[in-house]
Each structure stands twice: as structure tokens, then as C-alpha cells.
Amino acid sequence: xNVVNSPTEEIRARxxxxxxxxxxxxxxxxxxxxxxTFATLAGLISSIKLHSPDFLNxxxxxxxxxxxxxxDTAIYGFGGLAASGTxxxxxxxxxxVKLPFRGPLIIGGILYNLGMVLxxxxxxxxxxxxxxxxEFPVWAMTFLVLPFVVIVIANFxxxxxxxxxxxxxxxxxxxxxxxxxxxxxxxxxxCINFGAVDGVAQAIANWWYGHNVVGLFATPTGIAAAYYLxxxxxxxxxxxxxxxxxxxxxxxxxxxxxxxxxxxxxxxxAWTITVGVVGSMMxxxxxxxxxxxxxxxxxxxxxLLKTSPTLRFAVMGSMMYTVASFQGSLEALRxxxxxxxxxxxxxxxxxxxxxxxxxxxxxxxxxxxMPRLMRQEWSSARxxxxxxxxxLVGTALYGGAMCFAGVKQGLMMNDPAxxxxxxxxxxIPFLQLRTLAGLILLSGTMAFLINFGRMMARHxxxxxxxxxxxxxxxxxxLLEEEQKx
Amino acid sequence: MGRTLFLALGIFLxxxxxxxxxxxxxxxxxxxxxxxxxxxxxxxxxxxxGDNHKGRAEYISHGCIYCHSQQVRMxxxxxxxxxxxxxxRSVPRDYIYDYPHQLGTMRTGPDLANIGARxxxxxxxSLHLYDPQITSPGSVMPRFYYLFDxxxxxxxxxxxxxxxxxxxxxxxxxxxxxxxxxxxxxxAYLKWLNQSFPxxxxxx
Amino acid sequence: MSDxxxxxxxxxxxxxxxxxxxxxxxxxxxxEPRDGISPTPVxxxxxxxLYLLCGGFYMGYYGGTWxxxxxxxxxxxxxxxxxxxxxxxxxxxxxxxxxxxxHQESGLGVPGSYPPLAGSEYVLxxxxxxxxxxxxxxxxxxxxxxQTYNSKMxxxxxxxxxxxxxxxxxxxNTWGNRADTMPIDLVKSVRKEVDGKGEWKxxxxxxxxxxxxxAAAVPPPGAPKK
Numbered sequence: 084x085n086v087v088n089s090p091t092e093e094i095r096a097r098x099x100x101x102x103x104x105x106x107x108x109x110x111x112x113x114x115x116x117x118x119x120t121f122a123t124l125a126g127l128i129s130s131i132k133l134h135s136p137d138f139l140n141x142x143x144x145x146x147x148x149x150x151x152x153x154x155d156t157a158i159y160g161f162g163g164l165a166a167s168g169t170x171x172x173x174x175x176x177x178x179x180v181k182l183p184f185r186g187p188l189i190i191g192g193i194l195y196n197l198g199m200v201l202x203x204x205x206x207x208x209x210x211x212x213x214x215x216x217x218e219f220p221v222w223a224m225t226f227l228v229l230p231f232v233v234i235v236i237a238n239f240x241x242x243x244x245x246x247x248x249x250x251x252x253x254x255x256x257x258x259x260x261x262x263x264x265x266x267x268x269x270x271x272x273x274c275i276n277f278g279a280v281d282g283v284a285q286a287i288a289n290w291w292y293g294h295n296v297v298g299l300f301a302t303p304t305g306i307a308a309a310y311y312l313x314x315x316x317x318x319x320x321x322x323x324x325x326x327x328x329x330x331x332x333x334x335x336x337x338x339x340x341x342x343x344x345x346x347x348x349x350x351x352x353a354w355t356i357t358v359g360v361v362g363s364m365m366x367x368x369x370x371x372x373x374x375x376x377x378x379x380x381x382x383x384x385x386x387l388l389k390t391s392p393t394l395r396f397a398v399m400g401s402m403m404y405t406v407a408s409f410q411g412s413l414e415a416l417r418x419x420x421x422x423x424x425x426x427x428x429x430x431x432x433x434x435x436x437x438x439x440x441x442x443x444x445x446x447x448x449x450x451x452x453m454p455r456l457m458r459q460e461w462s463s464a465r466x467x468x469x470x471x472x473x474x475l476v477g478t479a480l481y482g483g484a485m486c487f488a489g490v491k492q493g494l495m496m497n498d499p500a501x502x503x504x505x506x507x508x509x510x511i512p513f514l515q516l517r518t519l520a521g522l523i524l525l526s527g528t529m530a531f532l533i534n535f536g537r538m539m540a541r542h543x544x545x546x547x548x549x550x551x552x553x554x555x556x557x558x559x560x561l562l563e564e565e566q567k568x
Numbered sequence: 569m570g571r572t573l574f575l576a577l578g579i580f581l582x583x584x585x586x587x588x589x590x591x592x593x594x595x596x597x598x599x600x601x602x603x604x605x606x607x608x609x610x611x612x613x614x615x616x617x618g619d620n621h622k623g624r625a626e627y628i629s630h631g632c633i634y635c636h637s638q639q640v641r642m643x644x645x646x647x648x649x650x651x652x653x654x655x656x657r658s659v660p661r662d663y664i665y666d667y668p669h670q671l672g673t674m675r676t677g678p679d680l681a682n683i684g685a686r687x688x689x690x691x692x693x694s695l696h697l698y699d700p701q702i703t704s705p706g707s708v709m710p711r712f713y714y715l716f717d718x719x720x721x722x723x724x725x726x727x728x729x730x731x732x733x734x735x736x737x738x739x740x741x742x743x744x745x746x747x748x749x750x751x752x753x754x755x756a757y758l759k760w761l762n763q764s765f766p767x768x769x770x771x772x
Numbered sequence: 773m774s775d776x777x778x779x780x781x782x783x784x785x786x787x788x789x790x791x792x793x794x795x796x797x798x799x800x801x802x803x804e805p806r807d808g809i810s811p812t813p814v815x816x817x818x819x820x821x822l823y824l825l826c827g828g829f830y831m832g833y834y835g836g837t838w839x840x841x842x843x844x845x846x847x848x849x850x851x852x853x854x855x856x857x858x859x860x861x862x863x864x865x866x867x868x869x870x871x872x873x874x875h876q877e878s879g880l881g882v883p884g885s886y887p888p889l890a891g892s893e894y895v896l897x898x899x900x901x902x903x904x905x906x907x908x909x910x911x912x913x914x915x916x917x918x919q920t921y922n923s924k925m926x927x928x929x930x931x932x933x934x935x936x937x938x939x940x941x942x943x944x945n946t947w948g949n950r951a952d953t954m955p956i957d958l959v960k961s962v963r964k965e966v967d968g969k970g971e972w973k974x975x976x977x978x979x980x981x982x983x984x985x986x987a988a989a990v991p992p993p994g995a996p997k998k
Contacts, residue, residue, distance in 0.1 A: 097798045133676065136700075136710045145710050147631020177804065213628030214668045242572065251805060255575060262579045270587050274595075275668060282663040284595035286671045291590050299583070314805035324807035329820075335579060339586030345673055348641035350658035353836030353845035355594055360834075361827045368820050379810070417834075417845075421646055425637060425675035454797040496675065499650040499866040502877045503678050504706045511708070549797065597840030642843075652870035655930055659843060686870055689924040695885065696873075703873060703882060731922075733884035764930055769841050 096179035096246065097455075103181035104172045105456045107188045109539075111168030112449055114196050116528075116535055118160025119442075121203075123528050125153035127521040134514040143207045151218040152206050157437065158216065158296060159227060160199050164192070165445040166304035167234050170257050172452050173311055174238055177254050178245035184237045191230030198226025214275050214285075216293040221276050228268055235261045252327040256307035259335060263299040267292060283350055287343055294342030297433075301441045302338070305400060306373060308444040312397040312451060313380050317387055322379040326372050334369035337362050344415035347424055356417075363415030370408040377401040390551040392467045396447035399475060403439035410435065410486075422497060427510065428489025435482040438524065443474060446531065453538060454549065461550035462537045466530040468552060473527025481520035488513035601661050604767065612765045615665045616757075623757025626750050627670065630712070637672035638681045640763065652686065653679040654763060656770040662763050677709060684762040690747075693755045694730045698745050702736050715751030719744040857934070860953060864942025867935050871943075874923075879947040886923055887916035890947035899940070899954050901981040903962040904972065906936050911971040927971070933959040961985070 129150045131138045136146075175182045182188070202219035205211065211218040219227070238261045242254070271292035274280045280288055314321045321327065340362030343355045381398060388395050410432055413419055423429065450467065454460050461467060488510050495506045548554070603611040616624055627633075640654030648654060658681055663669060687693065692703060698716050700707040719729050721741040729744035747755055836842035874886040881888040889895050894916060895902060909927035913920055928936060933956050940954035965985065969976070 093803065094799055097801075101798055132710065133708050136708050140710050140713075142714045145630055145712075147634050150634045151631060209629035211628060211631065212668060213631075213633065213670065215633065215673070249807075250571070250575075252807065253805075258575055259579045262576055263583050266580070266583050266587070270591070274591055278667065280591060280595040282598055282601070282666055283660045283669060283671070284591065284598055285667070285669040286663075287594050288591045289669065290673075291586065295583075295586075311805060315802055318802035320806040320808035322808050323810040323812060325812045326810075327807065329812070332578075335582045339582055340590060343590060346671065348645050349639045349671055350660050350662060350843070352594065352597065352660075352838075352840055352842050353834065354838045354842065355590065357831055357834045357836070357845060358590065361831045364830070365824065365827050368823060380808070417645075424646075425673065427676075429673065455801075458797070460797070496651075497647045499647045499869060500862070502869065502872055503651070504704060504872075504877065507676075507708055508706055514708075549800070594840065600840070650866050652867065657843070660840065685930070686926075687873055688926045689874075691885070691923060692874060695882075702885070705876075731884065733882050735883040769843065 093179070097176065099181055100172075100175040100179065101452075101455045103185065104175050107182060107185055107192065108168045108172045108452070109456055110189060110192045111164045111171070112453070113535070113539065114192065115161050115164035115168065115445070116532060118156045118164065118199060120525075120528050120532060122153055122157035122161055123521065123525045125149050125156060127518065127525060129153050130514065130518045130521050134511050134518065142209075148207050148209065148211070151211060151215070152203050154216065155202060155206065155218055156199065158301070159202075159219075161445075162301050162437070162441065163227065164195065165442075165448075166260070166301065167192075167195075167231075169304055169308055169445060169448045170234065170238060170260060172448075172456070173253055173307060174241045174257050177247070177251050177311070178241045179247055180241050180244045182237065183240045183244075184233060187233045188230075188237060191233045194226050195230040198223050201226065212276055214289055216296060217271060217275060217289070221272065224268070224272065224276075228265070231265060231268075235265060251310075252321065252324075252331065253307040253310045255331050256303040256310070259331075260300060260303045260307075263295070263303075267295050267299060286346055286349065287351065287355060290345040291342040294345060295339065297436065298338040298341065301437065302404075303334075305404065305441045305444040306334075308448045309377055309397055309401040309404070312393055312444075312447050313377055313401065316391055316394045316397070316451070317381070317384040319380060319384065322376045326376045330369045330372035330376060333365070333372065337365040337369065341366060341415065344420065347415075347417055347420035360415050360417065363412050366408060366412050370405060370412070374401075374405040378405075390553050392461075392464075392471065392550070392552060393447045393451040395471055395552070396443040396450060396474075399471075400440050400442075400444035400447060403435060403443070403478070407432065407436040407440050422493035423489050424493070426489040426492045426496070427485045427513070428493065431482050431485025431489055434485070435478065438474070439478040439482065446470070446474070449535075453535070457538055459538060460548070461534055463534055464550050464552055464554040466534040467550065469530040470527045470534070473523050473530065477520045477523035477527060480523065481517055484513045484516040484520065598660055598664075601664050603664070604661075604765075606765060612767075613662060613665055616760070619753045619756035620760035621757075623753035623755065623760075624670075626715075626754040627757055628668070630754075632680075633670050633672045633674075635674055635676035635709070636678070636680045637675055638679065638761065639671050640679060640681050648679060651678075654682045656763070656766060658763055659767055659770045661767055661769065677707075680758070680761055681763050682761065684759045685764045688759055690755055690759070691730045693758055694745060694747050694751070695732070697747075697751065697754070698732075699736070699738065701738075702733060712751075712754075715748060715754060716745040717748050718742045719746065858938070860938040860941040861945065863935060864938035864940070867931065867939040868942055870928075871939070874925075879943070879949075881921075883919075885921070887914065887919070887921045889943045890949060892916050895943050896949055896951050898981055899952075899958060900962055900985055901977065902940055902944075903936065903954065903959050904966050904977065904980055906931075906940060907959075907963055907966050908969055909971045910973075910977070912973045914974050924971075929963070933963065 128139060128144065129146060132140075132146045132149070171182055171188070198219075202223035205220050205223055206218050210220055212220060217224075238257065242258065271288060274288035275285050275292075310321060310327070340358055343351070343359030344363050345359075347356050347360075349356075378401070388398060414423060414428070414432060450461070492506055492510050495501045495509060496503075603613055605611055639658045640656070641648045642657035643649050649656070662681075663671075694716065696703045697712045699711045699713070700709040719726055719742065721743050725744070726746050729746045731744050732739055732742055834845040836845050875881050875889050876886075879888060879890040894905065905925070906928045908929070909925045911924045913922050931939075937954040937956045937959045940959075943949065944951035944954065966980070969980070972980070
């Protein structure tokens with residue numbers, strides 16, 4: 084094995100990896116951002132509909148159709164593409180190899196987007212399968228699965244060709260994603276949409292899948308990004324290799340089993356629920372372990388949060404991972420579920436996880452990698468600042484409003500003396516707050532889109548120094564200056 | 569390479585175990601579930617047929633599941649039974665003909681496991697689907713007006729038309745509504761939803 | 773845009789200055805992350821193991837029968853607890869959740885579609901007739917408070933006698949209605965009387981109300997009053 088150890092060699096390998104990944108990863112991330120905007124808009128429409136039911140009340144946009152479109156575009160469109168881009172770039176970098184199969188990967192990316200468009204149209208037109216998170220009909224889903232085959236092969240090829248001797252912890256997680264995701268999708272499709280299991284076993288398969296698509300796809304990619312970015316930006320080694328090991332394997336073993344807590348109180352044998360509760364509660368071990376590893380690495384470097392956009396998003400993500408996972412584990416308990424199951428609390432939790440933990444880590448990844456891929460810096464520090472604060476404030480407001488409303492809603496529903504319509508009436512102000520939170524999140528996404536768009540459009544405009552929060556940059560002045568030159 | 573193989577195999581094993589334990593095993597445990605015969609010779613549960621079968625497709629197509637669950641929790645766990653959403657808890661046997669399942673995980677609206685028993689009236693369902701504000705003022709459910717034909721003032725009356733109440737503020741010139749084909753199917757499905765037969769295993 | 777920062781000792785392609793310029797980001801960055809070797813405290817490992825044991829215990833304790841029909845997480849044992857009789861107004865309020873869909877929380881119904889209960893002669897009048905309506909439901913034209921309603925009310929016979937009595941008492945004593953309580957015994961006897969009679973029409977109900985109840989059904993004179 085050709086071992087790289089001189090700094091010059093490492094930089095050469097980096098530049099090679101970046102150059103080779105450029106088109107593919109940019110394509111994946113640009114489409115991810117498109118779907119993020121789409122998902123946020125769809126979410127906003129759904130949110131408005133829940134307090135003003137006559138808003139855009141057409142058959143194609145009825146709540147029961149736009150709401151699954153929101154989730155599917157968020158998880159498959161944004162999540163799937165952002166995570167695939169991250170996976171390819173990170174693996175190329177960490178293996179110090181060129182990204183292989185670039186042509187098929189580009190075709191795959193296009194097919195994936197096509198599948199998303201078909202899926203969205205199918206659900207809006209009423210051809211949803213009716214299975215939560217698997218709403219896309221099988222023919223649309225095929226377009227999402229085929230590109231992933233290429234991604235899996237590319238990942239293993241890079242791993243086989245790797246020039247480093249050591250396997251860094253991020254690579255374990257990326258490896259895990261590529262093994263888990265195909266198994267997950269294929270088993271769930273076989274069980275539910277091809278009818279391999281019957282009756283309530285479908286519900287178990289549904290939530291085994293629904294929980295795992297977050298837990299075994301989004302989460303490991305997010306953790307891999309955090310494990311890479313935090314030590315990378317602050318220039319310190321990750322706290323402890325042993326904790327990485329414990330965290331990875333306990334996460335791999337327990338997360339799989341947690342899904343059935345979504346069916347607590349449902350028509351299922353007690354043991355299936357109990358297993359889900361234990362799986363969720365045992366998640367405290369990996370969450371605390373990974374938390375110690377991330378936060379202890381950060382210890383002493385918090386002043387860098389003032390300057391580095393990447394680090395700020397990455398730390399927000401890793402902290403929210405701890406918070407959202409604690410919340411998720413406790414939520415699985417039967418006593419907790421008696422109140423919060425069937426309420427907006429769950430929706431609040433999902434957003435804390437997806438928009439508080441996963442999305443910021445993907446943003447951090449893009450903020451870090453895009454200047455390297457495109458060979459130019461971000462045009463505006465102010466837009467990054469807007470993006471960050473909108474993400475943080477929007478998520479906090481969303482999570483806070485929904486979780487509080489959810490608990491109260493659950494308590495009210497469990498009191499039969501309160502008429503159901505009174506419960507609905509109680510939630511409305513919080514649903515309006517959620518719309519506000521959605522608007523804030525959308526503004527943040529827009530700021531990011533502008534920055535991203537400028538990078539794509541003004542390819543020649545380069546800066547000598549990185550864009551930090553402390554950088555003062557005036558886009559228009561620079562444009563003029565550039566034109567003079 | 570040995571370590572890589574170990575890593576990949578270990579990862580595969582984790583998911584293989586969970587799909588076996590959480591999906592295949594319970595499915596195997598449910599294989600013995602058969603319908604029971606009631607005193608009057610009718611089987612419970614019965615497969616969906618005709619209009620209620622097509623209505624189920626409408627239910628799925630309009631995404632009712634995102635606001636309505638179809639499962640009653642046991643006595644003493646939540647207030648499902650005390651709210652009148654059912655007379656007993658739901659059990660696996662209730663769902664043996666459900667494909668795909670529509671258990672749901674959200675109650676922005678009430679549970680519908682027994683809606684056919686709680687509200688067997690075609691008129692009520694029509695008015696409620698046409699505009700929920702008629703029967704449930706303050707509801708956040710959308711109007712499913714496209715499942716109905718409207719009978720305007722001065723038009724000849726139609727068979728099966730349902731009178732729109734006089735006090736309804738958005739009435740305009742609509743005097744009555746008639747569910748169209750899809751509307752009738754959806755209502756047939758809702759009226760079919762009924763878990764009131766006391767299955768023995770529901771006593772746990 | 774000067775490239776002075778990049779005149780590092782690293783020599784990629786010495787002739788080509790632009791290479792430095794376009795790769796500034798890749799060159800300034802820190803080295804690839806490494807693993808640290810901070811030791812894991814033994815107490816942490818022990819705590820994890822103890823926690824795992826707790827998980828195992830929970831699984832054993834709440835696993836039910838581990839069979840497909842083991843729905844209860846704990847086997848139900850011991851003598852059945854007999855629920856103490858409930859305040860009919862409180863229980864009635866709960867049962868009324870099911871009635872609200874048509875008669876509304878306000879008891880005013882939906883004008884033109886569903887009759888009001890507040891001030892309704894069917895609610896405040898003959899208790900036997902009220903119990904009969906709850907038991908079998910109605911279908912067809914009914915005149916309530918001078919208004920004609922054509923609607924269908926389902927049968928509520930699946931409720932317990934106590935529950936039917938409670939909801940009747942509730943509607944007779946809410947929204948300004950004042951009337952005596954519905955005795956459970958009366959509900960019990962009406963259940964037997966109306967069995968098989970089907971949904972009431974205006975006429976059949978009037979006929980039923982006019983016929984004298986069987987002697988046993990008359991509540992004793994000292995029936996509790998509210």
C-alpha cells in the first residue's frame with residue numbers, strides 16, 4: 084500500500100480528490116438545496132393549512148398530499164442528495180483517492196432528481212402508496228434506488244483503493260450508510276409495497292423503516308460530518324478513539340430496534356413495543372459517548388465559533404444531536420408516549436432532529452467543501468450569518484412551540500371532559516407560531532441559496548482569504564473591481 | 569482487508585438482526601390470525617369490497633392518515649375509550665385485511681377506528697366532508713368540496729341530495745349537495761369502519 | 773488579490789503561480805483529522821454495563837407473553853377491580869363527546885340539520901321515550917321545538933345502562949335544562965322493551981310513548997332526584 088505521509092503529498096491528494104469530485108458533488112448539493120427549498124415551501128403551505136384550512140384548498144394541494152410531499156422531499160430530496168454528496172466527497176478525501184465512476188454518478192444524480200419529480204407529482208395527483216415515508220410509488224422509488232447502487236459501488240471502490248492505512252471514524256459511518264440504506268429500502272419495499280407482510284406487521288415494518296431512514300441514513304452521515312469537521316477546523320485530534328468505537332457499535336446495534344415506539348399503545352403484542360422502548364432508551368449510551376467525543380474535542384476551542392461558519396454549523400448540529408436524541412429516547416417511554424403520542428410533539432421532535440442536527444451538519448459540510456470544490460470563496464459573510472441565525476432561531480422556535488403545544492395537547496386529549504374541538508382550538512396559536520418559524524427557516528434557506536447561486540454563477544471571482552464571520556465583503560464593489568480588472 | 573470485511577459484515581449483521589426480529593418474527597406470529605364468526609353467522613373482520621374498498625383508496629389518496637389514526641388504545645392508557653372512540657382496544661385481528669395499513673400516528677383530528685359505529689349517517693358524513701365547519705365549527709380539516717356536486721337554487725332537486733343547513737354562512741346559492749362517485753365511496757368506507765365486535769383477545 | 777500568503781514552502785508546480793491561487797482553500801486547511809487516545813474512565817464502562825442490565829430487566833418485566841397475542845405488557849392478575857359508581861353528570865359529560873358531532877357542545881344542534889337538545893321536549897319530557905331514542909336511534913322527520921328535522925340518529929345500545937342513564941341525565945341538566953335524573957333501572961327495562969323494534973319513526977315513537985310500560989318498568993316512587 085502506498086502510504087502518504089508527507090504534507091505535500093497530502094495536499095496533492097486533497098486537491099486531486101477535490102478536483103475529481105467537483106462536478107458530481109456540486110450537482111448533488113445543488114439539487115439538495117433545490118429540494119430543501121421545495122420541501123420548506125411545501126412545509127410552509129402545510130403549516131398554514133393547519134390553522135387556515137381554506138388556504139390553497141385544491142385537490143392537488145390538500146393537506147393530506149402536500150404534507151407527505153414535504154416530508155419526502157425533505158428526507159429523500161434534501162437528505163438523500165446532501166448525504167450522498169457528503170458521502171462521496173468525504174470518502175474521496177479520507178481515502179485520498181480520486182472519485183471513481185464520475186459519469187455514472189452524474190447520470191445517477193439526474194435520475195435521482197427525475198425520480199423525485201415523478202414521486203412528487205404522483206403523490207400530489209393522489210397515487211401515494213399511503214405508507215408513511217414510503218409514499219412514492221414503486222416506479223418512482225426505483226429511480227431513487229438505482230443511483231444509490233452506483234454510490235455504494237463508488238464508495239467501496241474508494242475504500243478498496245485507499246492510500247491511507249488508518250480508517251478514520253467518519254469512514255465507518257459512511258461505510259455503514261452504504262450497507263444499511265439499500266437493505267433498508269429494499270426490505271421495506273418488499274414488506275409493504277410488495278406485500279410480503281400482512282396487517283399490523285406492515286405497521287411495524289413501516290415504522291422500522293420510518294425510524295431507521297432517519298437513524299441509519301441521515302444520522303450516521305451527520306455524525307460522520309461532525310467527526311470530520313470539528314477536528315478538521317480546530318486542528319485537534321478527536322477526543323478518544325475508544326469512545327468512537329463504543330459510540331459507533333452501540334449506535335449500530337441499538338438504533339435498529341427503536342422504531343416500534345412509534346406504535347406504543349397500538350394493536351401490537353407488548354413485546355414488540357417493549358423492544359422498541361429498550362432500543363430507544365439504550366440509545367443513551369451511543370448518544371452520550373458520541374457527545375463526549377465531540378464536545379470534549381471542542382473544549383478549549385469555543386472562541387473559534389466567532390469566526391468559522393463551518394464550525395458554527397457543525398457545533399450547532401452536534402449539540403442538537405445530543406439534545407434531540409435525549410428527547411427522542413425519553414419520548415419512547417410508555418408514560419411519555421401516553422401523553423405525546425399522536426400530538427404535535429412528535430412533529431417538533433422530528434424538526435429538532437432534521438433541522439437542528441442533520442441539516443446544519445450538511446450546511447457545515449457545504450460551507451467547508453464548496454470553496455474547495457469550486458476554488459473560490461463564499462461571496463458574503465453576512466448571508467452566512469443570516470443563514471445561521473435563521474436556522475438556529477427558526478429551529479428553536481419550531482421545536483419549542485410544537486413540543487410545548489404537544490404536551491398540552493396530549494394532556495387535554497387524555498381528559499375526556501375537554502371536547503375535541505377545544506383541543507384543536509388550543510393548538511391554533513402554536514400552529515401559527517410554527518408558520519412564523521417556517522418563514523424564518525425559509526429566509527435562512529434563501530440566504531444560503533443566494534450565496535450558493537453566486538458561487539455557481541460568478542465562477543471567476545476569487546478571494547485570497549476564507550470567508551469568515553469577521554470578513555467584511557461587499558459583493559457589488561467587488562464585482563465592479565473585477566470588471567475594471 | 570480483513571478489518572474492512574469485519575466492519576461491513578458487522579454492519580450488515582446489525583440490520584439483518586433487526587429486520588428478522590422486528591418484522592419477520594411478528595409477521596410469523598400473526599400468521600394464525602383468522603376471522604371469527606359472529607352469532608349471526610357473519611365473519612369479523614371481513615375483506616373490503618365494492619364501494620368501501622374503493623373508498624379506502626380515496627382515503628389513502630387524500631392522505632387522511634396524516635391527521636387521523638385508526639387505532640384505539642387500551643382502557644387506562646390515554647382516554648380513547650372514554651372519549652367514545654371505541655368500546656374496546658384495537659387488536660391485530662382487526663387489521664388482517666388492511667393493505668396497506670392505515671394505523672396512523674397523528675390525531676390532529678379524532679380517531680376513526682370506529683367512525684362507522686359512532687356516526688353511521690351518510691348525511692352527516694356528506695355535510696362534514698363538504699365543509700367541516702357545518703358540523704364541527706372551529707375544525708382545521710379542509711373542505712373536500714370536490715367530492716360533491718352542488719345543487720344550486722332554482723335547479724331541479726336530485727335524488728339522494730342532502731340539504732345544506734340554513735344557518736351555514738358560506739352557503740351562497742347552494743341548497744343541497746350530492747356526493748359524487750368518489751364521495752359516495754369515501755363515505756361508504758368511513759361507514760364501514762367499525763371495531764365494535766368484542767373480540768376475546770381485546771379483553772387483556 | 774495578492775497571493776503572498778501562499779508562498780509556502782510547498783512546491784506543487786513552481787512555474788505555475790495560478791495553481792496556488794485556485795487552491796488556496798485546500799492548502800491553508802488543517803491536516804486530515806486524527807484519532808485521539810484519551811483513556812476511557814473505567815467508571816464509564818461500568819455505568820454503561822449497569823445501564824444495559826436495566827434495559828434487559830425492563831425487557832423481561834414488560835415483555836408480556838412474547839407471543840403474537842400477548843397484548844398486555846404485564847399479565848393481568850388478582851381480582852377484578854369493581855369501579856365505584858360515578859357521578860352521572862361527570863360520566864354523562866364524557867359520553868356526550870360522541871353526541872357533540874351533531875348536537876354540538878352548545879346543545880343547540882345544527883339549525884336545519886340536527887335538532888337542539890337545549891329546551892327540547894324530547895329531552896325534558898318523558899324519560900322512557902328519551903331512553904328509547906338513545907337505545908334504538910331515529911330515522912325520518914321529527915318536529916323539535918316547532919322545527920322539522922329530517923335526520924338519522926344512530927342507536928347507542930352498545931353503551932352500558934349506567935352510561936346511557938348518565939348521558940340522559942347530563943343532557944337533561946345542561947344548557948339551562950332542568951329535569952330529574954334518568955334512573956338506571958328504567959334504562960335497563962327500556963332496553964328489554966325496545967329490543968328488535970328498530971329505528972324510531974315519528975309515529976312509532978309516539979305509539980311507543982303512548983302505551984303503558986310493563987308494570988315492572990315503573991320506577992319506584994322514591995327514585996333519586998337531582
